Amino acid sequence: MEPEILELESFLPYRLYRLADTVSREFSRIYKERHGLTRPEWRTLSGLGQRGTMTATELGEQSAMHKTKVSRAVAELERRRWLTRTPDEKDRRVEHLALTKAGLAAYREMVPLAKAFERELLARLSVEERVAIARGVAALEKALEEKS
Amino acid sequence: MEPEILELESFLPYRLYRLADTVSREFSRIYKERHGLTRPEWRTLSGLGQRGTMTATELGEQSAMHKTKVSRAVAELERRRWLTRTPDEKDRRVEHLALTKAGLAAYREMVPLAKAFERELLARLSVEERVAIARGVAALEKALEEKS
DNA sequence: TTTCGATGGTTACAAATGAAACCAGTTTGG
DNA sequence: CCAAACTGGTTTCATTTGTAACCATCGAAA
Numbered sequence: 001m002e003p004e005i006l007e008l009e010s011f012l013p014y015r016l017y018r019l020a021d022t023v024s025r026e027f028s029r030i031y032k033e034r035h036g037l038t039r040p041e042w043r044t045l046s047g048l049g050q051r052g053t054m055t056a057t058e059l060g061e062q063s064a065m066h067k068t069k070v071s072r073a074v075a076e077l078e079r080r081r082w083l084t085r086t087p088d089e090k091d092r093r094v095e096h097l098a099l100t101k102a103g104l105a106a107y108r109e110m111v112p113l114a115k116a117f118e119r120e121l122l123a124r125l126s127v128e129e130r131v132a133i134a135r136g137v138a139a140l141e142k143a144l145e146e147k148s
Numbered sequence: 149m150e151p152e153i154l155e156l157e158s159f160l161p162y163r164l165y166r167l168a169d170t171v172s173r174e175f176s177r178i179y180k181e182r183h184g185l186t187r188p189e190w191r192t193l194s195g196l197g198q199r200g201t202m203t204a205t206e207l208g209e210q211s212a213m214h215k216t217k218v219s220r221a222v223a224e225l226e227r228r229r230w231l232t233r234t235p236d237e238k239d240r241r242v243e244h245l246a247l248t249k250a251g252l253a254a255y256r257e258m259v260p261l262a263k264a265f266e267r268e269l270l271a272r273l274s275v276e277e278r279v280a281i282a283r284g285v286a287a288l289e290k291a292l293e294e295k296s
Numbered sequence: 297t298t299t300c301g302a303t304g305g306t307t308a309c310a311a312a313t314g315a316a317a318c319c320a321g322t323t324t325g326g
Numbered sequence: 327c328c329a330a331a332c333t334g335g336t337t338t339c340a341t342t343t344g345t346a347a348c349c350a351t352c353g354a355a356a
Contacts, residue, residue, distance in 0.1 A: 004259045005197070005198050005254070006194060006197070006198060006258075006261070006262050007198060008191070008195060008198060008211060010344085011262065012173055012270070012281075012285075013168075013171045013265070013269075015285055016164070016167060016168040016172070017171075018212045019164060019285060019289060019292070020161075020165040020167065020169070021168070022292050023160070024161055024287075026167045031329095038311095040312090042195055043156070043162075046154060046156050047156060049153070049154070050153050050155060050156060055334080055335095056287060056334070056335060057334060061164075062156065062157075063227070064166045065317095066313085066314070067334080067336090068313080068315090068336080068337085069312090069313075069314090070335085071335060072312090072313095072336090073246040075336090091321080091322070091333095091334085092320080093321050093334045093335070094333095094334060095334085099307065108152070111154045111157075114154050114159065114327065115152070115154065117261070118159060118160050120158065121161075121288075121291065122160070125169055125287050126287070126292035129283065129284060132283040133281075133284025135276075135277060135280040135281075135284070135285070135289065136277060136281025136282070136284040136285065137160075137164065137167060137284065139274070139277035139280065139281065140171075140264065141163070141167060143269065143272035143273055144171070146272070148336090186341095186342080191337070203304080204304070204305060205303085205304060205305080214344070214345095214347090215306090216305090216306080217342095217343080219305060219307090222305095223306090232342075237305095239348065240352085241303070241304040241351050241352070242304060242305090243301095278345090
């Protein structure tokens with residue numbers, strides 16, 4: 001029996017990672033060049049822009065970030081005066097985060113760029129391919145949620 | 149006209165990244181727990197196991213790693229005596245890398261685990277979903293190759 | 297030849313990350 | 327009421343990463 005070989009180029013975890021890495025790296029140029037944001041900072045901005053107000057914990061859940069990443073991103077955005085913290089009345093450990101005018105302005109500027117990026121990426125696929133990626137990604141997401 | 153909002157949860161770059169991150173993190177437990185390997189080290193092992201002999205540059209291309217990552221991973225595997233370097237006859241800048249017996253043994257041990265991981269992940273999807281993810285990922289890979 | 301730009305690979309340094317310890321403050325159970 | 331367990335969030339420390347500078351060698355052109 002001959003030794004088994006793994007073909008890295010067709011190994012799903014590798015392919016997914018490389019794909020995500022490439023896409024993410026390319027997209028990051030947008031917020032990096034424009035505002036010098038890191039990915040956690042971008043996600044924080046985006047999360048708060050979308051939902052209006054969240055606590056750090058909620059932010060972490062929504063954008064799949066470890067709490068230390070959230071903590072640092074929030075600190076940096078606060079330093080820029082892009083967000084403010086409001087202590088919770090009932091539970092003094094909790095702070096409610098919200099974007100300031102400046103933060104909201106940055107968010108509003110980024111949204112169309114983000115959408116355009118996604119649109120242009122998907123435009124290179126056929127309709128069936130777009131359906132396939134949407135379906136496949138959704139299926140994997142669901143599978144991972146359930147099992148773990 | 150109301151302000152545009154970006155829904156992070158449906159934004160493809162974010163979804164891809166989170167997916168890859170989850171899968172990769174879960175898979176990494178296998179080589180991390182078993183041998184204390186980092187991802188670049190695992191990819192190096194895997195690349196050499198698959199191809200037999202490669203230069204550092206080739207390794208970087210095959211496994212999508214920056215050359216510093218390759219350099220460090222190779223150094224570590226060499227330290228473990230899992231690989232050896234053979235200077236190229238014609239070009240003295242180049243070294244040909246190959247796994248030792250020990251390295252090959254580790255590789256052979258890892259391959260079935262990697263395959264099982266992938267199989268179990270895909271087993272949670274329906275046939276159509278498996279087709280969809282394969283097709284979608286391939287399409288995106290192709291789109292990214294061409295454009296950039 | 298000699299020089300100069302490219303290439304294979306390593307190293308130094310700064311920034312980003314993760315794990316674990318930590319500090320409040322809160323809840324639970326005795 | 328009080329101690330113990332828990333939770334929201336921050337900080338510390340070690341590791342990983344990326345960028346850029348670097349060293350050696352090579353190839354092409356003058």
